Amino acid sequence: MSVARTALDTVAAASQDPDREQPWADLGLKADEYARIREILGRRPTSSELAMYSVMWSEHCSYKSTKVHLKQFSEIPQETPVGKMLAGIGENAGVIDVGQGYAVTFKVESHNHPSFVEPYQGAATGVGGIVRDILAMGARPVAVMDPLRFGPLDAPDTHRVLPGIVAGVGGYGNCLGLPNIGGEAVFDSTYLGNPLVNALCVGVLKHEDLHLAKASGVGNQVILYGARTGGDGIGGVSVLASETFDADGPAKRPSVQVGDPFMEKLLIECTLEIFAAGLVAGIQDLGGAGLSCATSELASAGDGGMHVELDRVPLRDSTLAPEEILMSESQERMMAVVEPADVDAFMAICEKWDVEAVVIGEVTDSGRLHIDWHGERVVDVPPRSVAHDGPTYNRPYARPDWQDALQADGAEALARPVTGDELRATVLTLAASPNLCDKSWITDQYDRYVLGNTVLAQPSDSGMIRIEEETNLGVAVSTDCNGRFAKLDPYAGAQLALAESYRNVATGGAKPLAISDCLNFGSPEDPDVMWQFAEACRGLKDGCLELGIPVTGGNVSLYNQTGETAILPTPVVAVLGVIEDVTKRTPTGFQAEGEVVFLLGETREELSGSEWAHVVHGHLGGTPPTVDLAGEKALAELLAAGVGMLTSAHDVSEGGLAQTLVESTLRHDIGVVTTLSGDAFTALFSESAGRVVVTVDSGDADALRTLASDHGVVATPIGVTAGGALVVDGQFEIPLAELRAAWSATLPAALGS
């Protein structure tokens, strides 16, 4: 994206030359949107104004296709099971009370398209962006997680995309000193031309440290600090994030930002010191849409006016035009609103951390956002019209005409393994399949120990962080989504993602409190996709209502498709929970021999959309497993009540009970001897939701039965931990060495050790 270098276009020029041709279409605007800008301003926009509107009214920034659906999340009571939400949807990130005077903020965002174009930098700056969102709330970032989705493991382009993305996530997060405590790596052919890179960050703050993004107090100074502004990432949100890739179009690499994690680390420490000194009246990070976003959002949320002298912005490239400066998505920048008396102290802290800072403007009571370039006015707009009053579309949506046929084609008809040998081979095949195999090739590239508070990390069900060393207060987070289930039924699929994430948090002993979501879908201009989106939102809202947990915020990523083929609908749900004492957490995986193994929850014959159908038959059809959120809630309460008695717990999801047993035995090389009742195939490979495998000392077996019955949860004893093999009585036995070889060889074999 290049902006033609012509004479400076000013507000005065716009009045004198009202009919000039403007490149609104190249900037991603539609004809009616351009007309609306002219109507708002009563004239044609200047080229700088056009640049601002184009990025702020992009799908990525304005949620114009989705806000009619997202608004239903506000109908969920804005409180968690333990307290009020301190900040919610619309802020940089939601903030929830976790007790003892602490609050936690967390959010998950997408950086999908940049990561396909330039995997390393795309993924790296995805981490950087979400970390700044958390920082802008006044919180110290304490952990990150990355749900990732790739094309088939054996596809050549996956070997370009995956190593770059993983190195980028690690390169940035490791250098920031943030532990990466979880996430996902999922492979499916629909992600081949459109991988998903979602990034989550968790931050911790004291209640009184909460900061909101608004520019209040006439005369307060607007300070831009951090990295210099360059020509990178121009139009990232509009040209890149809000359009479908087109094989014939121009290269989009200049729209990808380039990250500098060292600068971000300085920015974090500098900003936290500024917060501690009480020097900030309002703050906003610069991410998508850069200065256009920060200036208009701060002004719109505050007293309504701001004056900016754009030529004061420190530049990496002195030839940048004002339009480019306004659109640049150069990373590692923040904007603060500071009382005049505090500016010197603010600057002193920036100098200590070698962070460049410049006063570029001030808060006014004009009700307008005025931006000047060397004394000439290039922007004069009502800030709300840019930041908050963007277009809203009621995109048409309808249940796809293929949905019934898809749901009718269930997995019941597929050929099943019958003999013990066939079941054994199936366990090994699934354990070695890309979605179920050992992910340490990926996760070992992430620092999970830095900050010294990581209680649980991958491959545990959730990541858990200690946030208070004296009292051992902690939080747990998990992200989940099964896109195949969402394809079969987006309403149920979104609820299953919610249920799994909720269950994973509960499995470690934490109490689930709230969710953030990253809704990755195809083109909103396709009514089929829009229906998937609408159904997923409805499912999430109903699910959260039933579970009694709010949506704190999130992110929507659309246009994830290759040609006409959309990705699997992928509503990634992140659940955050609190645990009073992290020393009592329940670990994942068998810890000792001689313990009794119970399956909590009921197994039905539910194989449609399962990993077995996918891996063995390449099949996707039927309806997903039954959702029982009341059952999930009871299970979570049981798991919380069982803390201290449960010696281990691991959820049952993709791959069914078989995979849960594989992962539980391999965690510490402790075998298991199980006896399964009913059909062994269904018992092993069904993916019924609401199930967890737990262990207790043999003396506690009756107490567990009582606890389960008190909570109305079915508890079935399925065996004991023992020996060095995974044994299913009467069917097969797999030595753990053989199991480990199958499970751990897949990624190194495909990607190189």
Place this chain on the structure above:
Amino acid sequence: MKVGVVTFPGSLDDADARRAVRHAGHDAVALWHGDHDLKGVDAVLLPGGFSYGDYLRCGAIARFAPVMSEVVDAAKGGMPVLGICNGFQILCESHLLPGALIRNDHRKFGCLDQRLVIENNKTAWTNSYEAGQEVTIVLKNGEGSFVADEKTLDMLEAEGRVVARYVGNPNGSQRAIAGISNEAGNVVGLMPHPEHAIEDLCGPGSDGLGFFTSLS
């Protein structure tokens, strides 16, 4: 004892190192890279991280930080100095220790629970261990492969200055060297992170605590 932990721009494990020092019963003192001041400490720790982004070469810029002239003088005067990971790289760049750390042979960042053998338990930082003791300590770096010329390696071996050696070789280090000391044994550089192995709750056990309890 008062143990100073230097924070450079880009230091990441400085708070963790101070926590480990406190766990071992010492006082942790935060030192700032820009001050010519060791604040009267009895020992100095250079923590892990990416000082100055490590963009030029790991530790190459940090060695010129103002505080390093005091650290180098104190080290030469016998004060215990421990460099962990990036701190090890800085000690090599400062010529307090021989050799260098280069990119891992597998060319990736690696975060592992690593087995080590403590070979020299006579240094200021390892006297809590038995000679030959096997420990598990977190290893996490992208540039952790120790290299030196053959003559230097032979000298380090002959003088017993290989403080810790990997069980296996996770990153292509010559002779699987994980840590070395200077001739006097007061300066130790270690690639793995003992500060991340001081409690069962948040690490792979407490095997690393001995590095901090060794100070007396």
